[in-house]
Amino acid sequence: MRFFKIEQDYKAIVIGGSAGSFQVISKILGQLPGDFETPILMCLHRLRHVRHGFVEALNIKSSISIQEPYDKEPIRKGKFYLAPANYHLNVELGNTFALSTEELVNNSRPAIDLMFQSAAYAFRQRLVGILLSGANRDGAQGMKAIHEKGGLTVVQDPSDCLIDTMPSAALNITPIDHVLNVDDIIDFLLSLDRKVKQNRI
Amino acid sequence: MSSFRRRIQRILELYKFNSFENLLQKLSLGNQEFFHEFLSEITVNVTEMFRDPTFWIELREKILPELFSLNTNISIWHAGCSSGEEVVSMAIVLREMGMLDRARIVATDIDSAILKKAREASYSMKNMELNTKNYETAKGTQELSQYFEEKAGRALMDKTLIKDVMFREHNLVSGSAFSKFDLVLCRNVMIYFNQSLQNQVLKVFHESLFKNSYLAVGSKESLIWCEIANKFAVVNNEEKIYKKIKD
Missing domain, CATH: 3.40.50.150 (Vaccinia Virus protein VP39)
Known part of the structure; x- marks a missing residue:
């Protein structure tokens, strides 16, 4: 197991993924403890007109039950969230979600860029962004925004990805703090959670 | 607010305003035509038949x-x-x-x-x-x-x-x-x-x-x-x- 030195108290972790990310995110969620504290906000490309099935499939492995948030729902510690079908998921100041039906961005709704940019604006340096396997460039601008606000950026190692377009696009336009394979991403998150729990003691 | 911020940003770029203040100033002049254009840009009009x-x-x-x-x-x-x-x-x-x-x-x-x-x-x-x-x-x-x-x-x-x-x-x-x-x-x-x-x-x-x-x-x-x-x-x-x- 790899140990990561965590320098910051993070308010949230945002994770974006597309083609080839389902197995990865499923594995990650299954390895996190049931009392994982930092909220995880996920934006995964999905069929726009299928409202059901995706969150249920992720929940099979996840140690914490994942919810698709409602508009204006508060973001809570110890919760995992997934952007619902056919809506963009935004993070607002004051720790709440807001949904929108704006135009597709990068041919996607939900779009990772919009979620990451809004989260970067709301959480500034206290945000971790993780970008996984995917076949388009969504998320790259979002990772740039997170970096510019002083947040921490992590991408799945392109050589570890089923399709590396997404993390590679991010690596091309912004500095990335960690390039990790799936197991290391899990160790990173476990290190982060240990830090949160140590701080509390 | 994220959505509103994005739309304001879009209007600033579209009309080449240097700042939000410039946009406010233009709006405060009471030009009806510009106000209606602004309204059309600020509102989200993406919809579909029989959504859901x-x-x-x-x-x-x-x-x-x-x-x-x-x-x-x-x-x-x-x-x-x-x-x-x-x-x-x-x-x-x-x-x-x-x-x-x-x-x-x-x-x-x-x-x-x-x-x-x-x-x-x-x-x-x-x-x-x-x-x-x-x-x-x-x-x-x-x-x-x-x-x-x-x-x-x-x-x-x-x-x-x-x-x-x-x-x-x-x-x-x-x-x-x-x-x-x-x-x-x-x-x-x-x-x-x-x-x-x-x-x-x-x-x-x-x-x-x-x-x-x-x-x-x-x-x-x-x-x-x-x-x-x-x-x-x-x-x-x-x-x-x-x-x-x-x-």
């Missing part, structure tokens, strides 16, 4: 039959109707139920330019594939293509569907109740409002509804954080249909 098909099945099979069993005529308000896809969808459902003549439909929006589009009921053929798929999933009894004529890449909807619809300008935030309705649809509109505006708008809807009549919001909207949520009961949580239970 299961919602339309619920309307067709439960809500509308119940309303017609209790009333000879019913009144429906589409609040924030945008380019009118939802109004057309409603008219199609009512016609297929044989009830279109028995419904008074009012459709409002803050943006007069988009209301004009709603009245024209001409949509890009590019969107019709999705609209048709939604219509079929929503258990439409005909073919959607029966309701429009294709011309130069546009689907011109059958105008008799909406001939009696009253389209009018109305501002949900500053406007008040103007009539009473059996069914109010305001789907994916209040998501652009903060909580205090949502509270305010819900009061207008409450005032605009007869007791035991219905309010429908978007599938991921919830009234539970609103001040007067207790005056409504959930009829269908999945499709976000509420009933006004208290005056």
Whole structure:
């Protein structure tokens, strides 16, 4: 197991993924403890007109039950969230979600860029962004925004990805703090959670 | 706010304003034409026919039959109707139920330019594939293509569907109740409002509804954080249909 030195108290972790990310995110969620504290906000490309099935499939492995948030729902510690079908998921100041039906961005709704940019604006340096396997460039601008606000950026190692377009696009336009394979991403998150729990003691 | 910020940013780029202050200054000059352009840019007008098909099945099979069993005529308000896809969808459902003549439909929006589009009921053929798929999933009894004529890449909807619809300008935030309705649809509109505006708008809807009549919001909207949520009961949580239970 790899140990990561965590320098910051993070308010949230945002994770974006597309083609080839389902197995990865499923594995990650299954390895996190049931009392994982930092909220995880996920934006995964999905069929726009299928409202059901995706969150249920992720929940099979996840140690914490994942919810698709409602508009204006508060973001809570110890919760995992997934952007619902056919809506963009935004993070607002004051720790709440807001949904929108704006135009597709990068041919996607939900779009990772919009979620990451809004989260970067709301959480500034206290945000971790993780970008996984995917076949388009969504998320790259979002990772740039997170970096510019002083947040921490992590991408799945392109050589570890089923399709590396997404993390590679991010690596091309912004500095990335960690390039990790799936197991290391899990160790990173476990290190982060240990830090949160140590701080509390 | 994220959405609002993005749209402001877009307007700044579109009109080449150097700063938000410049935009405010321009708005404060009271130029009506610019204000209307601003309004069209700031509002989100992305919609589709029969969005959330299961919602339309619920309307067709439960809500509308119940309303017609209790009333000879019913009144429906589409609040924030945008380019009118939802109004057309409603008219199609009512016609297929044989009830279109028995419904008074009012459709409002803050943006007069988009209301004009709603009245024209001409949509890009590019969107019709999705609209048709939604219509079929929503258990439409005909073919959607029966309701429009294709011309130069546009689907011109059958105008008799909406001939009696009253389209009018109305501002949900500053406007008040103007009539009473059996069914109010305001789907994916209040998501652009903060909580205090949502509270305010819900009061207008409450005032605009007869007791035991219905309010429908978007599938991921919830009234539970609103001040007067207790005056409504959930009829269908999945499709976000509420009933006004208290005056």
